[in-house]
Amino acid sequence: MPSQPLSTSTVKAPKGFLPSELLLIETHRRIQIRPKQSAGAHPARGSNRKPRPRLSPSLQHRNWWWSSRDQSCGVSLSGRGNLIVEYPGSVPGKILSFVGMHMDVVTANPDEWEFDPFSLSIDGDKLRGRGTTDCHGHVALVTELMKRLGETKPALKSSVVAVFIAKLFDSRCWCGHAGLLDKLKSGPLFWIDTADKQPCIGTGGMIPWKLHFTGKLFHSGLAHKAINAMVLGMEGLKEIQSRFYRDFPPHPQEKVYGFATPSTMKPTQWSCKFLSNDFQMLCLLNSNRIFADPGGGINQIPGECTVSGDVRLTPFYDVKEVMKKLQEYVDDINTINLATRGPVSKYVLPDEDLRGRLTLSFDEASAGVACNLDSRGYHVLCNATKEVVGHVKPYSITGTLPLIRDLKDEGFDVQTSGYGLMATYHAKNEYCLLTDMCQGFDVFVRIISQLEQD
Numbered sequence: 280m281p282s283q284p285l286s287t288s289t290v291k292a293p294k295g296f297l298p299s300e301l302l303l304i305e306t307h308r309r310i311q312i313r314p315k316q317s318a319g320a321h322p323a324r325g326s327n328r329k330p331r332p333r334l335s336p337s338l339q340h341r342n343w344w345w346s347s348r349d350q351s352c353g354v355s356l357s358g359r360g361n362l363i364v365e366y367p368g369s370v371p372g373k374i375l376s377f378v379g380m381h382m383d384v385v386t387a388n389p390d391e392w393e394f395d396p397f398s399l400s401i402d403g404d405k406l407r408g409r410g411t412t413d414c415h416g417h418v419a420l421v422t423e424l425m426k427r428l429g430e431t432k433p434a435l436k437s438s439v440v441a442v443f444i445a446k447l448f449d450s451r452c453w454c455g456h457a458g459l460l461d462k463l464k465s466g467p468l469f470w471i472d473t474a475d476k477q478p479c480i481g482t483g484g485m486i487p488w489k490l491h492f493t494g495k496l497f498h499s500g501l502a503h504k505a506i507n508a509m510v511l512g513m514e515g516l517k518e519i520q521s522r523f524y525r526d527f528p529p530h531p532q533e534k535v536y537g538f539a540t541p542s543t544m545k546p547t548q549w550s551c552k553f554l555s556n557d558f559q560m561l562c563l564l565n566s567n568r569i570f571a572d573p574g575g576g577i578n579q580i581p582g583e584c585t586v587s588g589d590v591r592l593t594p595f596y597d598v599k600e601v602m603k604k605l606q607e608y609v610d611d612i613n614t615i616n617l618a619t620r621g622p623v624s625k626y627v628l629p630d631e632d633l634r635g636r637l638t639l640s641f642d643e644a645s646a647g648v649a650c651n652l653d654s655r656g657y658h659v660l661c662n663a664t665k666e667v668v669g670h671v672k673p674y675s676i677t678g679t680l681p682l683i684r685d686l687k688d689e690g691f692d693v694q695t696s697g698y699g700l701m702a703t704y705h706a707k708n709e710y711c712l713l714t715d716m717c718q719g720f721d722v723f724v725r726i727i728s729q730l731e732q733d
């Protein structure tokens with residue numbers, strides 16, 4: 280049973296004595312993951328291996344809610360298991376939670392790193408290795424917090440819940456779908472998966488799109504008989520982009536939230552197809568090298584072209600509305616006369632009953648989030664950050680964090696923070712700083728303390 284009031288000194292080890300930091304390193308070391316290298320495999324192959332958290336078999340494929348009050352219960356869902364840990368408080372319904380610390384990591388190619396990505400190494404204040412910033416550092420940090428609560432047993436009115444996520448980008452594994460997190464709605468939920476120690480108050484939505492341009496392949500010396508898919512793509516995309524920026528201009532709220540950029544819509548990849556697959560094969564069989572190059576000859580006007588890109592959308596616009604508008608632009612552009620380039624450039628060949636066409640498709644889109652700046656959760660996070668870090672400067676980015684928009688829409692008071700380094704996020708030679716993580720620990724303790732005073 281809880282027996283002591285909460286203070287930083289009861290939860291954290293006294294100054295000059297560092298078991299807390301050492302435990303953090305030890306926890307961190309334990310969750311570092313090294314992909315198994317099969318004999319003869321190319322070393323770089325390791326970069327594509329799926330990480331394997333060292334969960335006991337009983338924890339796999341289950342979500343576990345562990346509470347020191349009612350012991351444990353498991354709920355089976357498909358995919359890897361999540362871990363939900365609760366330190367119970369005395370007031371029913373009074374709760375705060377730390378969520379978002381995920382156990383999966385991005386890929387790493389050891390050939391490109393200056394140190395081993397798959398084991399923890401310590402260089403002064405630096406904790407180095409894949410996942411140190413995103414997000415094993417946070418798994419270790421919140422593990423340490425819950426461990427300290429369990430050891431020191433402060434008497435708390437609030438229950439403190441930690442949700443460790445097995446696979447962040449696999450929504451099938453998300454324990455929120457099973458209603459397991461519903462009781463967290465009655466208090467602030469701190470999503471711990473950002474960086475730089477400051478509250479991150481806004482994130483962007485993302486709409487991955489693909490535009491296919493169909494023209495007509497022909498000899499470049501007979502340009503009047505071709506529909507140049509590449510030019511159609513350039514002009515079509517230019518029109519789509521100008522309409523997008525007209526309809527979704529910088530939003531006044533972006534200044535309030537400190538977004539570095541407004542919403543953007545841009546191409547990031549493109550490819551051209553010059554010949555039909557059958558024709559390519561024929562050319563290869565005939566060893567006609569000029570035409571056999573799948574990249575096409577310089578003397579060919581391409582008949583097909585594909586451009587892909589994304590929309591990064593600030594949370595003040597609606598993702599579905601943007602997707603609808605983009606489709607409307609494309610439908611309209613397919614009926615109008617786009618600008619041409621030169622006297623024989625054209626998108627219609629009436630004699631052949633041909634018209635160049637744009638076709639739009641989307642991959643799975645996600646929405647951004649604007650945190651509630653009037654909530655208790657936001658204020659305690661800012662106060663704690665100011666006390667521990669020395670200043671508070673909330674920021675927003677059009678990077679995307681999955682799931683948190685859903686949580687906000689479902690009525691959770693979601694706030695986000697993190698104690699790794701943005702500069703090493705998803706980067707080679709990833710590391711975090713032990714002092715930053717320790718500050719994160721103090722921020723969490725102060726958040727709990729402030730909420731006790733309500």
Ligand SMILES: [Zn+2]
Nearest residue numbers: 381413414472
């Ligand atoms: Zn992350």
